[in-house]
């Protein structure tokens with residue numbers, strides 16, 4: 001959600017910190033700040049922070065901001081509004097300690113009261129400020145001890161990085177529930193909450209586990225537990241291409257990521273299709289045929305787009321494996337004291353692997369003895385580690401808040417899972433082979449949808465003029481409509497509402513007039529005729545139509561004066577068509593937002609990974 005970077009070494013810290021923060025802005029971006037420990041014997045702490053974007057901070061950074069040790073933060077407000085005072089780093093008021101923090105301190109109110117009673121003047125509304133004071137007031141000998149003492153008093157989640165003027169050669173970091181990665185350079189060390197902020201400088205990293213702390217100096221790092229006992233954390237080299245974290249020639253990350261979908265889909269399929277037996281191999285699932293057969297129900301959990309694609313996935317499981325399946329927002333599931341059944345397979349879906357609602361749902365299921373598999377993009381992320389097994393999505397880094405290539409790979413991951421579940425049951429070998437061939441065609445067909453970008457740009461420009469839109473679909477098409485409406489509203493800020501096409505006449509038709517376009521998902525399947533009949537009802541009331549369908553689908557004789565635009569996407573197998581229809585809606589949402597001049601990668605009020613409740 002928020003982002004953390006830290007640097008200690010031979011270079012000036014501030015430019016490196018600002019560059020790193022720029023790469024983390026998608027995670028949370030209502031304010032930003034940096035702190036450095038200045039040169040000289042007194043090693044003065046300098047702090048600059050403000051509401052707004054990282055570039056605003058960079059433009060207004062004081063001239064004298066020298067220091068070779070520093071920490072930085074991008075914030076997405078949780079405690080208190082986004083203003084200069086609430087921005088991180090937070091200090092102890094004496095200019096000794098600076099703290100940047102991700103996560104939420106649950107007992108902040110009690111700690112604030114205790115500090116206020118002791119005469120401390122708290123200046124911000126944040127939970128983080130208490131940490132700076134706890135560390136500043138500690139009489140322990142070393143910075144390591146001071147930080148360990150402070151985090152021992154804290155309930156909740158944190159990834160944090162601490163500077164102290166009396167210890168000018170180091171940063172002490174601590175992790176509990178919020179990711180922190182140490183980056184190892186040559187006589188310099190980095191820390192960040194996301195690999196994205198490190199890869200330009202180093203691909204040698206070490207991961208901290210929950211409950212662990214580390215000291216970073218220019219010469220290396222030392223990891224330890226809260227009782228100060230050492231733990232060993234090996235360094236590893238991550239196999240990433242730093243260019244994957246750049247938007248390159250694209251006007252935005254979302255555009256780049258949409259266009260990467262064909263190759264991303266190839267990666268998630270690689271080595272997983274079995275043409276001979278018409279099935280899939282999913283090594284990470286860790287379930288043998290007997291265990292797969294014992295599954296009586298599938299429950300999919302995710303948030304946002306991961307939830308909508310989870311609905312598509314549940315549909316695939318029911319259709320191919322004939323196992324009852326449904327999807328539910330992880331945030332709702334975990335708060336209703338869910339019944340955990342031993343023969344249910346729970347599937348957690350998450351791009352980041354960090355979304356706190358999904359993570360806590362996984363923990364709740366496992367605590368009650370349930371079995372969870374993950375469909376996760378970020379390797380080694382919290383959700384991936386908590387699950388019993390899973391399918392990595394191999395979409396590559398996704399930076400734009402609106403998920404595109406990760407979402408497509410989630411769909412493909414579900415198709416692979418459903419195929420395997422189906423083939424140990426009643427899905428015939430010929431149907432299995434039909435779907436394997438369909439999946440093999442999918443990457444190229446995704447490319448064919450993307451090639452329609454010019455026509456969709458023009459259409460999206462017109463749709464952007466509407467204040468209100470409906471997105472409608474039925475059965476396989478309904479989650480497509482839901483995801484399409486979600487994308488449209490999150491980046492264009494237009495009111496887009498998804499409905500089952502069949503339900504239009506039970507209410508929403510009352511809203512249809514020439515100013516309210518309906519984007520209708522009309523796959524070529526057993527419901528086509530019924531879908532088309534509903535289009536006629538909309539057209540008869542003067543509602544403009546955008547029909548997302550396949551070439552050759554007959555829309556009948558719509559009234560001559562009706563406004564009808566048609567988008568034909570390639571046909572795959574009808575079970576797999578939903579993802580091709582979805583990609584057309586991504587392009588519509590993207591170009592509507594572009595026509596309105598919005599900051600597409602960073603939609604207002606939203607963040608890429610929601611790591612707080």
Ligand code: G6P
Pocket residue numbers: 303304305306349350351352353354355358401402403606607608609610
């Ligand atoms: C946030 C993002 C959504 C995303 C959801 C789940 O709400 O704005 O775009 O779909 O989180 O994220 P995850 O990383 O768990 O897939």
